[in-house]
Amino acid sequence: MANKLVIGNWKMNGSRQSNTEFLSKFLAPLDQLENVDVAVCPPAIYLEQLAGLVVQSPIHLGAQNLSESEQGAFTGEISGSMLRDFGCHYVLVGHSERRSLNGETNALVAAKFKAALNAGLTPVLCVGETLDQRHDGETLNVVNDQLQAVLDAVGVQELGKGVIAYEPVWAIGTGETATPQQAQEVHQHIRRYIAEISPEVARTTRILYGGSVKGDNAAELFSQPDIDGGLVGGASLDAHSFLSICRAGQSRQL
Template identity: 60%
Template sequence: MLDGIKAGVREGVSAEVVVCPPAIYIPQTARRLDGSGVSWGGQDLSQHASGAYTGEISAAMLLDYQCKYVIIGHSERRSLHGETDAQVAEKFLAAQKAGLTPILCIGELLEEREAGDTEAVVARQLDAVIDAAGVQAIAGCVIAYEPVWAIGTGKTASPQQAQDVHAFIRQRLASQDVNVAEKVQILYGGSVKPDNAAELFAMADIDGGLIGGASLDAEGFLAICRAG
C-alpha cells in the first residue's frame, strides 16, 4: 500500500500527503517513504516526555523515526480510552514542545448533534487546547473536525453540514486572532471517500481530509488526494 501511495504521489498529487500508521509500523513506513515527498506521523502520543509509562509512545520515540505529525484527541481515543479534554490539551502541548505538528481532532457524538449541541461541544474541545497553549499555538497545528456520528455508522454529513461546522471553528478562532484563523488548516474527518471528496473539498472552509477506512486502499486514497 505504501509503495502504491508513493508512486501515485510522484505521478502528480499537489496536495500535502501525510500517513499515520499504527506505532509498530512507523519504522517500516519511514524506510519506505523516505525521500518520497510523503510525510508520516503517529496516531497518538503520551503526554509525558519521559518516565515509567509502560506501553506509551513518547514524542521522542516518534522523532526517532522522523515523524513530523501526530494525531491528538482522535474520536476513538476519546470514546474508547476515555481521554478528556484536559488530557488532549496536555498531549497537544507535549507534541508542540517536541517539535511535532499536532493534528487536533474535535467533534460531536450523535446525541450531542441531535440535542443541538454541536457548536458547544466543538467550542469546548477547542477552547481546552487554547486555554492550555494559547491561540497562537493553533497556527502551528492542523485541526480535524470529526463528526463522530458520521463515522462508520451509515449516517453521513452533507458537505454543507460539514462546512457549517468548519466555518464555526474558523470564526471562533478569528474572534481571538484573525491571522491564526486564516492560517490554520481545518480537515474534515467524516467518512471521506473518492465519490464525495471533491464536493467536500470545494467548500470554503474545508482544507482537506483526515482519511480513515478509505486510506487502506491506495488507489482510493490517491483519488481522494487528487480531489483536493
C-alpha cells in the first residue's frame, strides 16, 4: 500500500539562511520516520539551494507553480522541464491563491497539469471552494468542475498519475480548519467521482487535505479513510511543527 504523503508549501517565504537552519533541524529526525513520504515546495529561486541540501535525504523537492508552455517568449515563467532540471518531483497546480490572485481558470489549471505530466513531474492538483460557495451549498459542484476540467484535458488514467489536494479556501491561512468529518465528506466524494470512470484509479490516487493542517489536528485528519496526507502551509515553515505533522502521517499506511 502507498504511504501517506505530506507536502510543505512554503509560499513566498524563506531565505538562504533560514532554509539551511530549517533543514539542519528537520533532516536528522526525519530519517527516523517510516511509512510517510515528505516533500517541500520552496520559492523557485531557492530550488537549486534545496536540491543540494536534500540530496541523499528522503525529502522530495517540489515547485509551487509552472507554465503551461514548454518554452518561448514568456518572461518570468518557468517550464516543467526546467523544474525537472533542478531535481523537482512534484509541482502544485491550481493552488487557490493562484486561482484567486492570478485569475487561473479551470482550463488553465488543466493545461498546467498536462504540462507537468509531459515534463515527467507529478502534478498536485488543488481543488476547493470559497466560504460563499460552501454557504451556498456549492462545494461539491465546484470541486466537480475543477476535477472535470482536468479529466477532459488528460483523461482518468493520466489524472491518476498526479495527486489531488482538497483545500477549502476558507480554511487556508485563516486558522480555521474543516472538521475531519467535513474534510472526509469531500475526499470521499472526490474518490467516488473518479470511481465512476475508473475504480482502480480512484483507489490508488492519493488525496491530500490542505487547510491549516497543524501538529495538533493532523493525526485526526489523517485517520479519516479517504485522507491520504496533507498539503501544509504555514506549519511547514517551522521544523518542529512540520515534523509533528509528518509523524502523524506515519501512523497508518493507505
